[in-house]
Amino acid sequence: MEVIVGIDVSKDRLDVQVVPSGEAFAVGNDHAGVEELAGRLIALAPQAVALEATGGYERLAVAGLSAAGLSVVVVNPAQVRAYAQAFGRHAKTDAIDAAVIAAFVAATRPQIRPLRDGETQALAELVARRRQIVAMIVAEENRARTAIGRQAQKSIKRLLTALRRELQSLDADLDDHIRNSAVWRVKEKLLVSVPGVGPATARTLLAEMPELGLLDRRQIAALAGLAPWTRQSGRWQGKRFIGGGRDKVRATLFMAALVAAKHNPLLKAFRDRLVAAGKPKIVAIVATMRKLLTILNAIMRDQKPWQSA
Template sequence: MDEPLAVFVGIDVSKDRLDVHLRPSGEAFFVSRDGKGLDELVARLAALPVALVVLEATGGFEVTVAAALAGAGLPLCVVNPRQIRDFARATGRLAKTDALDAEAIALFAERIRPEVRSLPGPEIAHFAELVARRRQIVEMIGMEANRRRRAADKRLAKKLDRHIAFLAKELAELDRDIGDGIKGSPVWREKEALLKSVPGIGDVTARTLIAEIPELGSIGRQQLAALVGVAPINRDSGLMRGRRTIAGGRTAVRNVLYMAALVAIRHNPIFKRFYDRLTERGRPKKVAIVAVMRKLLTVLNAILRDQKPWQQNA
């Protein structure tokens, strides 16, 4: 008996719906991007011999979708949209609709087959539980909102308003947990692999950067340095002149960048030479380390922007 053909799935994610295309059958369908739609999508894909599901990392709408698919144990990879656009142009696919985008993503999955690293069992269960809880909270908000519309008693209406606000806060926190978890998981492996191609960048640093600074790769180096808090700030006041310090920004990112800079100074010849030049010119060691952090951040930004891994002679 012949084995069933492996199925490659492309999903175009928009705010309200998911367009799905299957290769090699050419079957296409769409579902809503809510709890019911995700349940339907997972059920349909779980019944097929799926080899790979590919999503684009665009706009943040894909995060809950990725968590639901990963929680169902489906082989998943989230890729940069630039790769899909370049692939579509190379294959002469210039027209653009949600359905055609899903087809292009499915073809990319089938032809390119980006590497997928499976999630361990505990992570699968974790994402499944988070997504299920999210669905419950959304349903509770809907039910309480219906009760609020029917409430004639002002005191009861205020209580319902407070409960809805509480549930909305819980939903926001849960969405952050899902986002941080899924972006730190292997399904986001393309971006993680690019970051880790730089000597000095390990798992913790890469995952912190992915979760805490999604702007990486899409903004300028000066704006990025200010965002993280490694841009020098003037402190000219009274008799104090010429002193520059760093402040503000995203502390979690700055902390992991500091450790990564220390590793890079020891083990990466390019950053070591840069650090040595600064200290030989009389710069204090802490100032030189911060300069290495800025240079490292600039390199990481360019790597994600250009989708090219680290090269020693770069």
């Protein structure tokens, strides 16, 4: 019988539930606790070890258990809670949550994908930090437009100067990270060969979507949250929506699609054709995002740069 392990993650503790034996225990969410947990789970030979994404508290456990050779999958907390509520499990404790996670994985069989390696993780952290700095710059620029007092304006200008200097430093670090790896140089060159895709977009995709080029177009669209889903009941059919997936990738592709719809002849013609057919502009841009991602996926798969028709 298959063994599935569910782990509820908190800042200081990992609550573990083993299905179907019902064994339950807890360890610390630190190096010693993860090492102890890995030893106990290896002896059980589980088919999957599942943890919820908890804003970073799960990273140590995911890295340690994966390094121990265990099949680790990180699941969406919203999907787990929806699964629990569907079966009337409204009680919520750490032990119950661990059991629900294990039951969810046993029922849904989510695909277990390879985790990002050390270089990809380091790149992802730099890209995330750059995104945070850009957001802070935008916020301060907005405050500068409404500030009236001279002292407040001076404070904003000082902070903006520091933030822009930090952004330059991060861009230099990203350049060094890419330049020091022949593999990253080749991948970035392939991605930026597509008109509309710049270094920031390429680096975000490399960091946040290492599966690019390894999945088919439907799978990669679903991973980015660009696969449309339909609401339908009987004769009634609602609008189609996109959602889920990796929001950082989707936000980056949105900006790239806006640029590509102006400067990439193929994607511009594609977007204009949809608008001419009566599609709302936002629908046309989402379709352009999906087509751009499909193109980038094919380029990474074939290892051939963009070639204009």
